[in-house]
Amino acid sequence: MQLNELVRSWLPEGGTVVDRTGSEHPWPPLMKVAETVPSAAADDVLTAVAVASSPAAAGDLPAVLADAVPGEVVLLLLPWPAAELPLGPVIQALVAAGLQATEAHPLADTEWGVAVICRRVDDEVGELHAYLDRSRSPGPLTGRTLLRLADEHVLEGLVRRTQELQLQATKQALEEAKAALAAVTAERDALRDKTTPPAASATEGEESESSDDLG
Amino acid sequence: MKFVDQLGADETIEHWDRRHRRLGALRSGGDAGYDEFSNEIFYAVRLGRLLDIIGDRTEYAAPLRILDAGCGKGWFAHSMARFGHAVDGIDVSEHAIELCRANATGHSSFHLSQLADWQPPYLYDVVYSIDVLFHIMDDALWEASVLNLAALVRLGGLLLVVDHESDVDRTWSFYQRTRALHRYRSLLEPAGLQVERFVPYGFRGAPTGFLVLQRVF
Numbered sequence: 344m345q346l347n348e349l350v351r352s353w354l355p356e357g358g359t360v361v362d363r364t365g366s367e368h369p370w371p372p373l374m375k376v377a378e379t380v381p382s383a384a385a386d387d388v389l390t391a392v393a394v395a396s397s398p399a400a401a402g403d404l405p406a407v408l409a410d411a412v413p414g415e416v417v418l419l420l421l422p423w424p425a426a427e428l429p430l431g432p433v434i435q436a437l438v439a440a441g442l443q444a445t446e447a448h449p450l451a452d453t454e455w456g457v458a459v460i461c462r463r464v465d466d467e468v469g470e471l472h473a474y475l476d477r478s479r480s481p482g483p484l485t486g487r488t489l490l491r492l493a494d495e496h497v498l499e500g501l502v503r504r505t506q507e508l509q510l511q512a513t514k515q516a517l518e519e520a521k522a523a524l525a526a527v528t529a530e531r532d533a534l535r536d537k538t539t540p541p542a543a544s545a546t547e548g549e550e551s552e553s554s555d556d557l558g
Numbered sequence: 559m560k561f562v563d564q565l566g567a568d569e570t571i572e573h574w575d576r577r578h579r580r581l582g583a584l585r586s587g588g589d590a591g592y593d594e595f596s597n598e599i600f601y602a603v604r605l606g607r608l609l610d611i612i613g614d615r616t617e618y619a620a621p622l623r624i625l626d627a628g629c630g631k632g633w634f635a636h637s638m639a640r641f642g643h644a645v646d647g648i649d650v651s652e653h654a655i656e657l658c659r660a661n662a663t664g665h666s667s668f669h670l671s672q673l674a675d676w677q678p679p680y681l682y683d684v685v686y687s688i689d690v691l692f693h694i695m696d697d698a699l700w701e702a703s704v705l706n707l708a709a710l711v712r713l714g715g716l717l718l719v720v721d722h723e724s725d726v727d728r729t730w731s732f733y734q735r736t737r738a739l740h741r742y743r744s745l746l747e748p749a750g751l752q753v754e755r756f757v758p759y760g761f762r763g764a765p766t767g768f769l770v771l772q773r774v775f
Contacts, residue, residue, distance in 0.1 A: 471713065475622055
């Protein structure tokens, strides 16, 4: 997803992006851009913060998230590609800051690889909403709804972990097959070199023996 | 009214495979009473309704996972794949599935399976079944199909089934049997699905439409 497409899906026209990214990103033209958060959190305000790319990027997360106030909606921009997101430090920082992630997307058009939209809820965990549709929610996370979430978490984790192993095994088998192919190709080329007579040795009008039948 | 020669489960599979081989791209899985051009509009109208329900957001690099249950030749499934979603299509017609695979695009895969038998190792954000369930004549198989589709929906996800907006079951022909909406409600609410609304097709007075259910536990 493009960053501004995500912003436009969250904010109404005329909404406010509080830009704390320190970047030159051009926000959607119909949005207001501010540098400070309004006194009260509002649904038409999104605070953008970013972690710059560096070897110590994960260590910057707590400071980047420290200023979120209760109820504030934060657009957290992260430097890693989605498939390489360092889950441990990211989730640790979100929870420590009392932030509930409500949506996360890979980004296609910026230096940041991932966007996480989160709200500061502290201990009052809010409802989940359907992936790609925040207007739809299964309701408060209590009772059977919470039970369902826990069961999905455990069993989907089991399947994902075993599939990761299968993927690794497939990748390894592929690498081994590539190496075997390279070895056979090298052996074939060596044989060709041995059996092909030098071009200069063929006399004019005499048909040169082809080595194609060795291929 | 009792139709003595209603299709059994195996006969239903043969019927639909034969129909997909015999009729054109749209009539075979659409309304055979309309020509291909009317069916083109019929498909487009239903796709619009479907998008109104599912929503218009997309994420190609981390896609919404969708099941098209009874996908026929794949008109809806291919559309969903073009929209950037990850789509599985299942159908009982070997011929239809071959065509789906030949025309597949984006994140999509197609499988020969009955609705009651499809059990992948993942959950779906959206499961829909368009104009399929009322062709299952056997009540036990219908029930097993509906419950299996429901089981594939993740928390907060949607199940969309198509039937008449009616309070009574009714058998229309040897291959058409509609069920009252309260049958879906009584079957699915204990399984964690909550009826959200009924969205009529609104096409030439058709009594059919989408029953929209959301998983709440």
